[in-house]
Amino acid sequence: MKALRLTLRQKRHTINHNNRKKFAQFLLFQTQKLTTFKREEKIAIYLPNDGEIDTKYIANFLKRQNFSIYLPKLIGKKLKFAKVNKFFKKNIFGIKEPIYTKILNTKQMNIIFVPLVGFDKNKNRIGMGSGFYDHTLAFKKYQQNYKNPKLYGLAFDCQKVDKLNTKPWDVPLDAIITPTKIYNK
Numbered sequence: 001m002k003a004l005r006l007t008l009r010q011k012r013h014t015i016n017h018n019n020r021k022k023f024a025q026f027l028l029f030q031t032q033k034l035t036t037f038k039r040e041e042k043i044a045i046y047l048p049n050d051g052e053i054d055t056k057y058i059a060n061f062l063k064r065q066n067f068s069i070y071l072p073k074l075i076g077k078k079l080k081f082a083k084v085n086k087f088f089k090k091n092i093f094g095i096k097e098p099i100y101t102k103i104l105n106t107k108q109m110n111i112i113f114v115p116l117v118g119f120d121k122n123k124n125r126i127g128m129g130s131g132f133y134d135h136t137l138a139f140k141k142y143q144q145n146y147k148n149p150k151l152y153g154l155a156f157d158c159q160k161v162d163k164l165n166t167k168p169w170d171v172p173l174d175a176i177i178t179p180t181k182i183y184n185k
């Protein structure tokens, strides 16, 4: 798993600037195909790190429509979701988190766009290996019909693998969106 994680991380780093931009723009169109955002929905994105696919086109689209956007904030082993405003502080991994702002629990979110290192067609994911998303989303495993939050993984197509060996704590996503495909069966 460690080796696979490294290989996939290296793969996403090799995508050049022009393709990176194009793929991130396609990602917005794919996202719009999957869902029509509703006015009152609380939506979490992430700030790209370690070569992850950029969310800025999705974020800008949501901002233009006056949606409130939230970002993950590390609190112990879990994530909470902090509303984006003017002020940020870097967490221990150097990723910016909003400060002086409203913080919501996972169950208060309607949509969480989840970063990932690798995925398979069954909507399993592996992340950076810290378990933050798995710990945070663990409740979804036991409440499959729990409507909120919807979990949408965002990835480059090259992050797909044939089959991931799932661990008992892995939480399958509701959909995975790439620049060319939506996995949501």
Ligand SMILES: Nc1nc2c(c(=O)[nH]1)N(C=O)[C@@H](CNc1ccc(C(=O)N[C@@H](CCC(=O)O)C(=O)O)cc1)CN2
Residues within 6 Å of the ligand: 046, 047, 048, 049, 050, 052, 072, 073, 074, 079, 092, 093, 095, 115, 116, 127, 128, 129, 130, 131, 132, 133
């Ligand atoms: N964009 C983004 N935000 C996110 C996550 C993520 O995967 N992507 N997270 C998802 O959980 C949380 C942060 N988890 C992270 C876990 C490890 C590393 C990381 O870069 N690890 C390095 C070692 C860094 C160090 O030791 O200082 C590595 O493994 O090489 C980054 C974020 C919350 N925010």
Ligand SMILES: Nc1ncnc2c1ncn2[C@@H]1O[C@H](COP(=O)(O)OP(=O)(O)OP(=O)(O)O)[C@@H](O)[C@H]1O
Residues within 6 Å of the ligand: 125, 126, 127, 128, 129, 130, 131, 132, 133, 134, 135, 138, 167, 169, 170
């Ligand atoms: N619900 C849980 N209960 C107990 N331990 C957990 C749970 N979720 C994750 N963990 C622990 O977290 C560690 C990392 O999990 P895993 O390798 O699946 O991370 P990941 O999905 O790649 O990372 P992330 O969720 O941060 O993106 C595991 O070794 C496991 O011990």
